[in-house]
Amino acid sequence: xxxxxxxxxxxxxxxxxxxxxxxxxxxxxxxxxxxxxxxxxxxxxxxxxxxxxxxxxxxxxxxxxxxxxxxxxxxxxxxxxxxxxxxxxxxxxxxxxxxxxxxxxxxxxxxxxxxxxxxxxxxxxxxxxxxxxxxxxxxxxxxxxxxxxxxxxxxxxxxxxxxxxxxxxxxxxxxxxxxxxxxxxxxxxxxxxxxxxxxxxxxxxxxxxxxxxxxxxxxxxxxxxxxxxxxxxxxxxxxxxxxxxxxxxxxxxxxxxxxxxxx
Amino acid sequence: xxxxxxxxxxxxxxxxxxxxxxxxxxxxxxxxxxxxxxxxxxxxxxxxxxxxxxxxxxxxxxxxxxxxxxxxxxxxxxxxxxxxxxxxxxxxxxxxxxxxxxxxxxxxxxxxxxxxxxxxxxxxxxxxxxxxxxxxxxxxxxxxxxxxxxxxxxxxxxxxxxxxxxxxxxxxxxxxxxxxxxxxxxxxxxxxxxxxxxxxxxxxxxxxxxxxxxxxxxxxxxxxxxxxxxxxxxxxxxxxxxxxxxxxxxxxxxxxxxxxxxxxxxxxxxxxxxxxxxxxxxxxxxxxxxxxxxxxxxxxxxxxxxxxxxxxxxxxxxxxxxxxxxxxxxxxxxxxxxxxxxxxxxxxxxxxxxxxxxxxxxxxxxxxxxxxx
Numbered sequence: 001x002x003x004x005x006x007x008x009x010x011x012x013x014x015x016x017x018x019x020x021x022x023x024x025x026x027x028x029x030x031x032x033x034x035x036x037x038x039x040x041x042x043x044x045x046x047x048x049x050x051x052x053x054x055x056x057x058x059x060x061x062x063x064x065x066x067x068x069x070x071x072x073x074x075x076x077x078x079x080x081x082x083x084x085x086x087x088x089x090x091x092x093x094x095x096x097x098x099x100x101x102x103x104x105x106x107x108x109x110x111x112x113x114x115x116x117x118x119x120x121x122x123x124x125x126x127x128x129x130x131x132x133x134x135x136x137x138x139x140x141x142x143x144x145x146x147x148x149x150x151x152x153x154x155x156x157x158x159x160x161x162x163x164x165x166x167x168x169x170x171x172x173x174x175x176x177x178x179x180x181x182x183x184x185x186x187x188x189x190x191x192x193x194x195x196x197x198x199x200x201x202x203x204x205x206x207x208x209x210x211x212x213x214x215x216x217x218x219x220x221x222x223x224x225x226x227x228x229x230x231x232x233x234x235x236x237x238x239x240x241x242x243x244x245x246x247x248x249x250x251x252x253x254x255x256x257x258x259x260x261x262x263x
Numbered sequence: 264x265x266x267x268x269x270x271x272x273x274x275x276x277x278x279x280x281x282x283x284x285x286x287x288x289x290x291x292x293x294x295x296x297x298x299x300x301x302x303x304x305x306x307x308x309x310x311x312x313x314x315x316x317x318x319x320x321x322x323x324x325x326x327x328x329x330x331x332x333x334x335x336x337x338x339x340x341x342x343x344x345x346x347x348x349x350x351x352x353x354x355x356x357x358x359x360x361x362x363x364x365x366x367x368x369x370x371x372x373x374x375x376x377x378x379x380x381x382x383x384x385x386x387x388x389x390x391x392x393x394x395x396x397x398x399x400x401x402x403x404x405x406x407x408x409x410x411x412x413x414x415x416x417x418x419x420x421x422x423x424x425x426x427x428x429x430x431x432x433x434x435x436x437x438x439x440x441x442x443x444x445x446x447x448x449x450x451x452x453x454x455x456x457x458x459x460x461x462x463x464x465x466x467x468x469x470x471x472x473x474x475x476x477x478x479x480x481x482x483x484x485x486x487x488x489x490x491x492x493x494x495x496x497x498x499x500x501x502x503x504x505x506x507x508x509x510x511x512x513x514x515x516x517x518x519x520x521x522x523x524x525x526x527x528x529x530x531x532x533x534x535x536x537x538x539x540x541x542x543x544x545x546x547x548x549x550x551x552x553x554x555x556x557x558x559x560x561x562x563x564x565x566x567x568x569x570x571x572x573x574x575x576x577x578x579x580x581x582x583x584x585x586x587x588x589x590x591x592x593x594x595x596x597x598x599x600x601x602x603x604x605x606x607x608x609x610x611x612x613x614x615x616x617x618x619x620x621x622x623x624x625x626x627x628x629x630x631x632x633x634x635x636x
Contacts, residue, residue, distance in 0.1 A: 034394040047397065050390040054383035056397045059367070062360060063404045070405045074412075094426045101420065111416030118349035119412070121441050125353075126360055132472075132497055133364035135481040135490060142473030149469045156441055163439050169424040170346070173436040177446065181458025184633065192455050193634040221429060260483035262384045 046250055048258055055259040060134070064127035068155075069246070071120040078113040079235065086165070088231035090224045093167035117159050124155045136260035144252040147245055154242045161234035164227065172222045175230070179222065182213035189213055270335065273328075274524025277515055280619050286503050287612065294487075296495035313365040321358050338525045341514055345422045348415075350440050350513050357506060361498070367485035381484035434518045434531065443512030444505050450520065451614045453625075453635045461611070465505075468604045472497075475601050477593060500608055539624035542566050559629055566627035570636060573610075578602035 013019055014027030025036035035049035054060050085104060086096045101107040128148065131137060137145035164175045183189040187198060188211060195206040208220055218225030253259070276282055292309050295301040304310055311317045329351060332338035341347060371381040391397075425431075438446045448457035480489035487494060515522055517529035540549075546565045547555050556562045582590045582598060590598045617623040627636040 028394050031392065034392045037394045038392075038398075044394070044398065047393045049393055051393055051397060052387065053385040053389065053391055056391055056393075056400060058400065058404075059363070060383055062363075063400070066401050067404060067408055070408065074409070090427075097423060108413075108416040111419070111421045112412055114421040115349075115415045115419070116412055118346075118440075119352075119408075122349060122353050122356065126356060128469075129357075129360060129364070129501070133361075133368070133494070134483060134485055136483060137473040138476065138479065138482040139473070145473050146470040149466060153466055159441065160439060166421075166423055167427045169427060169431070169433055170422060172427040172429065173433055174438050177436050177438045178442060181445075181454045184454035185459045186455055189455070189459075191633050192459075193632055196632065222427075223429070262381045262482075262484040 046254075048254065051259065052261050054261055061259070062126065062130045064123055064130050067123050068120060068127055071116050071123060072242070072246070075113060075116050075120065076239065078109055078116065081109050082113055083235065088165065088227050090167065090227060093165065093227060097166045097168075113162075117162060121155055121159050124152050128152060134260060138260075141252075141256045141260065144249060144256055147249045147252065151242060151245050151249060154238055154245065158234060158238045158242065161230045161238065164222070164230045165234065167227060175226070176222050179213055179216055179226075182216050183208075183211060185212050266331070270331070270526040271524075274526050277511075277524045278522055279511055279515070279615070282511075283503070283507070283612075283615065286507060287499075290499055290503060291495065294491070294495045294498050296492045301491075310369070313362065313369050315366070318359070318362040318366065321362060322355075325354055325358060332525060335526050337528050338514075340529075341525070345419050346440065347513060348419065350509065353506070354510070357502070361502070364485055365487065368487040371484055371486045372488040375486065375489070381486065383484040435516060435520055437512070437516075440509060440513055444508035447508040447512040447516070448611065451611065451618055453633075455633065456636065461607070464604065464607050468608070471600060471604065475593075475597055475604075477597070496605075504608070504611055539618070539622045541625045541628040542569070542623060543628055545621075545623075559631060563627050563629055566625070566636065569626055574603070574606055577606070 011027065014023075020026050023037060024040040025033045028034040028037040038044045038047055038049045082100070085100055087093065097110065100110045131145065131148065160175070160178060164171045183191045185192045187194040188206060189195060190204075190206055190208045190211040190213070192206075192211075195211070196204065198205045208214065214220065216226075216229070217223070218229045276285070289309075291300045292304050292307065293312060295304040312321070329342065332342045342351070367382070371383075374381060437443060445457060445462060448461060451457070452461070476490075476493050478490050478493060480486070514525050517523040518531040518533070519535075521533050521535055523529055523533075542565055543555060543562050547553055547562070560567075578599065581602070586598075593601065614623075614626075617626075625635045627634065629635065
């Protein structure tokens, strides 16, 4: 504190009341302060303050788990921006998508969202390969691997529901192909094995207007109701569920002893 | 050999019958699950795949395929579709990262053989601080990835086709790329299996891995030798039955879901003879020279017997003979689960070959109940 003149602007800033109020321990310089920087931050405290050396190497983790989370946040932000312009109705959906690139200044938001979504599917897969190759699913991390599998499924469902929203030929036919599977669900689809058993006398309980495909599409074919359903699933329902599972996933990494490593 | 010859050779090799067979046959020599395979893996020099030159050659081959494809009139159309770029990324990143994992695994295998600890090992007391050692890596990674996404978004416009028209079905209609493996399975199984049962089994099977793998070794570091059977099974399912089927579905399936080599013209009028027969027709018409019985259960009796033998009798026989030691080590619950999951997974290639060799459509064919297997 005595030789105040020798300090850089950054150092002086770090000692200001404003800075200290934000980063509670001041500029992280000493070992103690650096650990405080992690522990005292609501975002960074997902991390432990210290890690074994191999855990910070890209060659070990491939950075894939972190990038998956980054892409989820990224997609949430670009998705919110897209929601300002997009109306999920048969009348407007397609033209709103065209307007996104033609009327909106610097209109690459849809591109950012779409390419980030494709990347996320791929990166979640690669994360799974990494975790498998390092045997990191072994006890005590079995449960967290299961959570991860659910998150991977949710990622693909998120991507699939988003695929319909541009409401062009690519969208409705890809979703038609995908959702046609649902009508073959055993017992619950109208063309599924066992569905005919669910009947009262001559009246079938599972028919084309009541099966699981109908519930998914909100109708007998991909139409207005499907668009709204997929929009709500894509923007609210699946992200909500995914966030809960992510919270558990991150929490359990720490509780299960942090990142895996050789003993 | 000129380029045309190379292209027609690749076209011929890409046919699922040939490419899938080649992959399946050489797979145990690439990820050897036993000493016998390991010996040939060493002798033939296949182990060099997991060295630095091997990784490089893989990258060069993939790049050569895409460069030739880019300048080919027909392959260019599929390759440059904006939504297919993720698959190009997938092929590169999967090759590179599986190579990286195996490269590190082989290095660790040698260390472990010499009685050393794996490369990842550090003194537990010698830790690094997350601020700044990890935080800055994460920061750089996300900046780089964001830059990559922005450049990608500026260069490639997101695809938009004609407005949705329920009356005009495009040919082929394809699911999003990550589901094309499932769509490819539809060639061999009905939707209730390919679209519902198999995805459920994949998810449940993946979640069951930690409970079925009783091998305590290889936790927290790359290794192959200590867990070679596990890695072999996982990689076969992942690379051949999932990723490769996606590649077939994306690049090699044209109008009417017919097969086309990557450098072939997608001829809408290509006719493929539908000569598939059901097992019941083979039994009653071909072997017994009579009409199909009217009673469904009698008609499909052979199919039920075959399926029952495969799913329920085979595990019991294996448990009493060849896999006796395994049953003792794994216990009955684990053993049964493992058998069911494994047999369902194997049912996919088995059905593929039954189709290719015997033109077999269904083992059990009861369209009246929507129950076709």
